[in-house]
Amino acid sequence: MSDAVRRDAPNPLHVFVTGGTGTLGEAIVIAFAKAGHHTSFQYVRNDDAAGRLASDWGADGFKLDFSGDFRPPDVDVDVLVNCAGINISEAQAHVVVPSVWDEMFRINVTVPFLLAQAMLPGMLRRGWGRIINVGSVYSLRAATHRAPYVASKHALTGLTRALALEYATVGVTCNEICPSAIDSEMINRIAHERADLRGTSVDSVLDEYRTMNPFGRMATAGEVASAALYLASPEASFINGASIPVDGGQILR
Known part of the structure; x- marks a missing residue:
């Protein structure tokens, strides 16, 4: 490993959160901003919430639609939080249409990969980075009438573990938060x-x-946001490739 690789966390961190105007995404943006970090976020249509995050917390909003010909934003960050996700089908597997399957995999798996791919070079230059993926209890278990969602969240777990293994020696960790219903x-x-x-x-x-x-x-959004903040902290520096349930023990049932 090069002597140029730095293990100390930048202070303050530059954080990028996807789905930043959703209930959970907004809580994550606020948690990082409240801790004094420079926080940016992606959103699609909720201009009012984006305006509040900018005026109340100094967060920078990027209005980006992940469907269609998506290109990652030109931002250089220390922490990427892939919070955006969709669940648009509760049909039985044999009647799920291919376009629904494709859209759920695109938002829940492909976009997190593309964003990680775009933001990893900056993390590697600094020798420090954190990728935090928001999965689900259904990253770790199955359910009926949710085949596309369950499969896409399992795929996100696989991506989390692959990135964790690939970049562990160069100061970048990748972990996943798996909340129950929020x-x-x-x-x-x-x-x-x-x-x-x-x-x-x-x-x-x-x-x-x-x-x-x-x-x-x-779960409350704040409880899950606290887990994201912890995973970016120095205290979590040896946590890598983990899928952490924030579910009140529901996974045990």
Whole structure:
């Protein structure tokens, strides 16, 4: 290893968060900004939330759509948090259309790879970097009616481990956070869709998410954001290639 490789973390860090105006992404942006780090984020359409993050926390927003001909932004960062993700199908596997499969793999796996590929050269020059992927409990287990989501999150786990192994000797780590259901806009959208399909109430669907967890509730965005902040800290310097459940023990059931 070259003597030019630096093991000390830059201070402050430059952090880039995808999905920065979603419930979890916004919490991650705020957590890093609150800790004094220069934080940038990607978003697609929520200009109001992006404006708040800029005015309240000094975060820089990049309005980028990951669908179609996506090109990574020209930013040189120390920490990449791949938080953007989608779950757009709860159909049985035999009726999932190929375009849904392709779109979920693109957003959940291909985009994190492309962003890591674009931002790794700067990390390698500095001899320090952190890639943090947001997976799911379904990165570690299976479920019915979610084949594209489960498969794409398992693929993200594979990417996490491959990058962790490949760059461990040059000061860059890669880890994955695997939360259970988060009290978020996404979960509420899914709950409305399930309620419509079943002819039941949204509250009954949300109660299912709560009761399947040993804590009897969903995770908060702040609890998951704290894990991301920790993985970028000096205290986490020897954690690499890990898939860390933030799930209240739900994976044990």
